[in-house]
Amino acid sequence: MGNEYIVQMEDITVKFPGVLALDKVRFNAKAGEVHVLLGENGAGKSTIMKVLAGVNTDYEGRIIYKGEEMVVQSVEEQKKRGVSIIFQEMNLLKNLTVAENIFLGRQPMTKIGMIDWKKMNFDAHELLNSVRSEISEKALVSSLSVGQMQMVEIAKALSFKSSIIIMDEPTSALTEKEVQALFDIIEQLKKDNVAIVYISHRLEEIMKIGNRLTVFRDGKYINTVNVADITMDQMVSMMVGREMTDYYPKVSVNPGEKLLEVKQIKQGERLQNLSFYARGGEITGFYGLMGAGRTELMRAVFGADSYDSGEIYIKGKKETIKSCEQAKRLGLALLTEDRKNQGLILNFDLNCNISLANLNTAMTAFGVDAAKENRNNQRLAESMNVKTPSLKQKVKNLSGGNQQKVVICKWLNADADIIIFDEPTRGIDVGAKAEIYKIMNQLKEQGKAVIVVSSELTECMGVSDRIYVMHEGKMTGLIEGEDMKSITEEMIVSFATGVNKSKGVAVCENS
């Protein structure tokens, strides 16, 4: 590993209206290292990387790149200089093929000025091979899973022959196999003297692949250390500025009635006769790999998608749920996986978003009362500890963790009895995660049925009282009661990968 810095960023300041997003922070990266950038949401990790990648050109400070001072002006220019960024949100065009996306705007040409499809597809195929992906280069991006799209993004970044590749939460949507493939690629890139800037909240991953670590907190630079020299607990305390004690605080509540019971629900091949129930005063977890059908199941129960057959009982009464409106009336709430596109109106303020599911709390006999609305929402936002200058702030200006809290406020306001959290902590920092777990426990204590869909096994095991495991549209495991104490991660994974089915199926059919 060379000691040459590829890039040194000094005294970088970025201002957003009302917020100092970055306050004279520094960051550097060496060739052939994985430099992890760690911090809570809103700490400014993505902000500084957007400066480096040319996405946000409104900054103050000095950037020295390969020994020369550079002024960042555009994404295009940065790509040519060798700085690539893979965003947390996918930036692929869904109606084009994988190859077209990889070579967008720089398609190889034949001598007569036509697109050289043969070469483009061949090169794309090679790139996909190099990331060990089995995706066809001719497949439409719209037909890919989120994880596969991520691999396409990585292949695209590789195609630029970059000196620095910034990965913003690259593994948040990947399956374990894909994560392993990504780590292998990262090792390869290190050998090729590429600097990797790696933003992640998954501490285990950081321990595994990180060389150095820089921590930001609230837009300020905290420290840079060698990953080998510190423990995970130290990382967390550097990040949040305090010791984190009990990560998954369990409260014990006697479970109540079955508030939601689903029997033999079927939706094409995606959901194959699934049954489950959720009781009040209990957190019911759903674990599975990408594509196991957990999101589809929850969407069907909430009336967001239709299903072919099956029965849904709410508080013991059989209901045919045909729309989200009806589901909400029956006391259901769904906090979707994709909060930006499905959970929030990003261009609207917090008030509008929080009141949306239940405007009654903002109404007087006369009509919508802005003052009453603000008072009510203020109380909710404070109870969730939402960090915002005011409720009149647009939601898009908040960090991911705070956006998630706004979605929770919305459903708390609707006063639902059965609350489904689909990947509630994806892309959210440790501090906000702990607050979300706390809220789940409070809801449980209030006797509500909480359902958590999670791809993070430690989280799923940490918060749930009972766990259903799914694999390719089928229920493959149910862990409850005494089993919760003896179950190992390996066993749950074996259910989720379809290796071990016997136990789960037997239990589910009885339920």
Added chain:
Amino acid sequence: MKIHKKINFSNMTSLIALLVLCVVISIAEPAFRTWGNMINILQQVTVIAVIALGVNIVIFTGGIDISVGSVVGFTGIVTGKLIVENGISPFIGVAAALIVGVLCGTFNGIMIAKFKLQPMIATLAMMSMARGAALTLADGQTISGYSDSFRWIGVGEIGGTKIPVQIIFMLFLYILMFFLMRYRKFGRYIYSIGGNEEATRLSGINVDKYKIMAYAISGLGASVASVILVAKLNSAQSTAGLDYEMDAIASCVIGGTSLIGGYGSVWGTFVGAIIMIVIRNGLNLLNVSSNLQKLVIGVVILLAVLADSIRHKAGKNK
């Protein structure tokens, strides 16, 4: 509330534009300043302003309705057929016209919300169907000879004053819509649908219902405007309302309503409609030919859309 703040802001820009425009025209042509001309402008604005009021709601949801001009023609003929040719009471004739307008709009709404047609295409079809129905019903004839009681809505004046009934009526509709958009759930849902339709649906709101209602209101607005127009002219023509959809959409855009949806205001559109008419009125007073007027209006629409896009860019960078 952020959206109200924004509404005030966009109101202000178009209002300032209107004031500047009035001052400039007043200097160029003193006749513009007279009380009579002011009333004249408001009288000219009613039909477009009432159509724009309905179209505005559709645009808030992120949709568009280009069928309103044809619906004006169609419902006008309906009044003529019933009231003039069949001697039915004006009250019932007007009610029938309004119902036809609502049905046209509801049809659009169902096509768009339930059958997922593009709003532009669905209302393009309605534009042709309603015009065709008007032409067929009227069979090329102009229907005239309405009773004074019917014409009151178009030409009457409030007792003892010189204030035309149609202006009061228009203001009443605007106040009603303002109330609906600001203080009722309806308004909040309409904006929310324009802001993010999927998030609104997943918040347990019956998006289809509100979208259909928006188009129904648009159809209703067109039929109300048609009644005023017929009463003013004392005649119903199958070609009435031609190109009115463009004037109505332009009023919304000039008034600061974003065609993306989720952003705009009722009063902004009112100001937008007045700006359109003031420009026409001013150019008339200055003896500018109607051909050239079209060109000028086009430039104004372009400027309004540019202003909107710049404002959105500024919002994004923040």
